[in-house]
Amino acid sequence: MKILTYILFSTLFVSTACKSESIQSEPESTMIEPPTSVVSTPKIQIKIGNKTFTATLVDNATSKAFVAQLPLNISMIELNNNEKYADLPKALPTNASVPPSIQVGDLMLYGSRTLVLFYKGFSTSYSYTKMGKIDDVTGLQAALGTGEVTVSFEVKE
Template sequence: MKVKIFLLSGLFCFQLNACIQENNIQPDNNQNEMENSEIMEIQILIGPSSFSAELKINATAQAFIDRLPLTLTMIDLNNNEKYFDLTEGLPANASNPGTIRNGDLMLYGSNTLVLFYKSFATSYNYTRIGRINDPEGLAHALGSGEVAVTFKTK
């Protein structure tokens, strides 16, 4: 009888140890490096001004990157954004960001590329493509009315 209790105790400890080992798996550092490398920088040219933007690699951003370089005549809307209707849509995964920030590059619907140059609250849904790293001077560079904007990889 003592042998059975001893064997059952040993088996229980062995399985408990296996469970503890399984829950203490350390994160794979290569996975973290891959996630950090999933950001791509592009350059946005507006007249003589140049801005650097980071795009998180997702289906929308990747489809956008695949089309670069692009020079688009963007139209002003609401004195806070420039937009361009693409002839072919991009993959979309829209959600409400709550707040638009100066320098946000977004997709409205599946084919309207929007570059925001003022921050404000929104109730609309957008798919995030990226963001200008330092948007200081963006509103001045974009000016009022239509403007030619070039997007290209670095």
């Protein structure tokens, strides 16, 4: 009987000593920190006579290169009774595509140097690089008038 008890305790002791313990730790919680700087969409002011409009720019290389040229006072020419255009001092990078339609207040680049401000909406087959859009187009067509007009573009503070 002693031998049987000895074998039983020995087996129990050996099995306990050889057993690998797996310690399960609680998973570490990973906290995602909010960004320290908030990236905002660039805004510009467009002054036509005594009227000022705010435009929100698209976050692309074209708009960034355009902002680098600001402030600008340019003479914009009437075209097709729906837009004003002007050649910029320096060419901008492009990523042209045919938009589904032109909207009132769209600010686009035609080619690499021609800035276009649309005051009427319509369908088009021309390719443009989208640069931005005037936030509130109330009074835009009246401010632009029917002929050539001087327009001021500057970064909004």
